[in-house]
Amino acid sequence: MSLRERTTWEGRPGLITWLPGHRPLPTETVTQVSGLCLTPDARILLVSEDGRAWSLPGGKPEDQETWEQTLRREVAEEACAEVLRWQFLGAQRVEGLTPQPYYQLRYWARVRLEAFRPAFETRHRLAVCAGEFAQRLSWGAGAIGQALLREALEAELQASSGVGPGSA
Template identity: 40%
Template sequence: MHIATDGEAVDIITAADHWQSSWYPPSNLPAGTPHGSAGICVVAGQVILVSDDGRHWQFPGGRPEVGEDWSVTLAREVREEACATVHDSRLLGFSRGVCRRGPEQGLVLVRALWRAEVRLDAWTPEHEMVERRLVPPEGVWDALTIPTGWEPIFRRILVEADIPVGQSPRGGPVNP
C-alpha cells in the first residue's frame, strides 16, 4: 500500500494534463498559490462526505474568498457544502500540485487539509452539493471517489486524520 511521504511527488496523468502532487506536513507550508481547504469532518464518530451528483463522494472543501485564511476557508466551505459548523479543527498538512503539462502548465496550487470536529446543521446546501452522508471511519475509503493517481495522497490524509486507510487493488479498508 503506497502512502505519500513528505515532499514525494505523485504523478497524476490524464489525457489533457500531467500534475505532480506532493504532501507537506503542517510545519512546512509549501510555495504556491493558496487553493483553499478541505476537511475530514467528524460528527459522533462518523465522517461526513458530500456529493454534487449523488454518485461521487468527497470531503467538503473549496477555494478561498478574498482575505480568507486557511481555517476561515475551511469553516465557510464546511458550512456551505456539508451544512455543518466546525467547532474544533487540526491542520493535517498541505497538498501541493504542480501542472507539468496541459492548459495550466506551470501553475502551482496549495491546499490545506484538516480534521474537523463538527456539529450537523439542517440540510440546506447553498451551492453545488446535492447530498451529504455519514460514513463510519472504516467505510470512508470505499465510499470516497478518488481520482486516478491520487490514492497515495488520500491515504496520507486519512493516516494523518487517524481514519482507516484503503488498500489496493481490492479497495477494502485496512488499518495502517
Template identity: 40%
Template sequence: MNNIAENGAGFTAPAHGQDWRVAYCPPPEPPPGTPYGAEVVCVVGDRILLVSEDGQRWRLPSSRPEPRERCRDTMRREVREEACAAVVERRLLGFSRGVCVRGPQEGLVLIRAMWRAEVRLAPWDPHRGTVHRRLLSVGEAFRTLTIPEGLGPFYRKLFAQAVVSRTAVHHL
C-alpha cells in the same frame, strides 16, 4: 500500512487534460506556491462526513479561497456551506502541493490546506451544487470517496493523519 504517502513524496495525477505532481507536506508552514483553498476531513463522533453533487461521486468538503480569505476561514466557510455543519474543533493536517507538469498551466504550483475538523451538524439545507451528505465509518468513507486517479496513497495519508483510531486506518 500499505501504499501510504511519505511526506514530500509525489504522485502524478491527471486533471482536466493536464498532469499534476501532488505531494503531501506536513504542517505547520505551507510550502511555496499559490494558495488554492482547503479540504476538510469532517468528523462527527466516529463517523466521517462526505458530500456529493450527484449522489455518485463523493468527496470531502473543499473549495478555493475567496479574496483575502485565510485558509482556516476558507475551511470553516466550506464546512458551513457544503456540509451544513459548524466547526467545533480543528487541526491542520498538512498541505497538498500540486505542480502542473504537463499542460497549459505547466509550472503552476497550487497549495491546498488539509484539515481535520470535529463538526456539529445543522439541519440539511443543500445548495451551491452540493445536494447530498453522508456520515460513514472511516473505512466506508474511504471506500466511498471518489479518489482522483493516482492519489490513493495521498488520501490514505490524509485519513491516517485525521482519524483517531489507527486500527481503522489499517483497513483502508
C-alpha cells in the same frame, strides 16, 4: 514524510505531493482548503454535487479570509455543519495541471451537523465510517488519501483525550 502520486485531471497528467505540516508562503497560491470532518460519532463527512462523485467539504479562500475562516465557511455552506475544533494537517502541492504549481490545504475538523439544506454546488451529504473512506473517494485508497485519513484519526484521538487541536 512527503508522499507523491501521479494523477490525471481532464486528460492532463499531474503530480501531487503530500507535505505534512507544510504551510505555503504568502506568495504561493492556495486554491483549496478542505476538511476531513468527523461527526461526534466519528463518521467522516463527505459532499457531492451528483450523489456519485464524493469529496471532502472545502473550497477556495475568499479575499482577506484566513484558511481557518475558509474551512469554517465552506463546511457550513457545503455540508451544513459547524466546525467546533480543527487542526491543520498539511498541504498537497499540485504540479503539471496548470502553468504554476498550487497548494490544497487539508485540516482535521470536529463538526456538529445541522439540518441539511442543499445550497451552492452541493446537493448531497453523507457521513461514512473510516472503512468506507477509500471506497467513496476516488483518491481515498491511494497513499496520500490513507496518510490523510491516518493523520485525521490521530488528531481526533488527541482531541477526544483533551489534547491538542484548536477550537472555534
